[in-house]
Amino acid sequence: MNKLFAGFTILLAIGFLSSCAKKNVAYQSNGKMEDFSPIYNDYDFLSAKAKIIIEEASGKITRGSMNLRAKKDSVLWFTVSPGLGMEAVRGLITQDKIQIKDRIGKEDINLTFTEFETIYGLKLSLDLFQNILWANPPIPFDYKDRLVRVGKAFELTQIRDKVRYFSKVDVNTRKVSELVSNSLDDRGSLLASFPNFQEVDSQPFPLEVLYKLAYQLPEGSQNTIINLEWNSIEPHADPLTFPFRF
Secondary structure (H helix, E strand, C coil): CCCHHHHHHHHHCCCCCCCCCCCCCCCCCCCCCCCCCCCHHHHHHHEEEEEEEEEEEEEEEEEEEEEEEEEECCCEEEEECCEECCEEEEEEEECEEEEEEEECCCEEEEEEHHHHHHHHHHCCCCHHHHHCCCHHHCCCCCCCCCCECCCCCEEEEEEEEEEEEEEECCCCCCEEEEEEECCCCCCEEEEEEEEEEEECCCCEEEEEEEEEEEEEEEEEEEEEEEEEEEEEEEEECCCCCCCCCC
């Protein structure tokens, strides 16, 4: 799997806006979080689109588009188009595995999460993907975690499965504003910044996001920066389809 699609896979890959999308509304909270009680978005099904720019260590910059569909806690599905409406990648992430169809490079991927960790050095899960996308604490809070209130944020430090997660959770939005994650053996790391949020069905969803990735590939370590702007996020009560086949 090449550098670009490794970045997409680790981060999910994220999408683009059609010209008729509705205007975003900035999220306004109705009070500060006094106790630690972050908001986890409530939806059954969801579709989303966003603009994306990927910067690789070589200096290569890729601008593209993607459509995302989700069934909460069950499925994440996406298509990626680098330009001219041509689909380059189609992916499906479930509780068990990651599947990627690379229509251009023909470097398909079909791995369980355990196999992915062995190859790329990052322990992933569907829950972790969801939380990184929607600015949630990456792992549910537990008594063994370190939690302190510092100014206008709660700072949460968690260690699970040889990975350290440090999250700043804003007391106003009750969402993660900054996340730093790294494997204890230094095989992979992620920095995510969520500077602002938009209101969707009276809930805060990310508007702009910056991801910085460092990860291992067979040919060596790689670094990728992903700038993302969500322009359309729509929860659905009725089921969505997730077409995928190799």
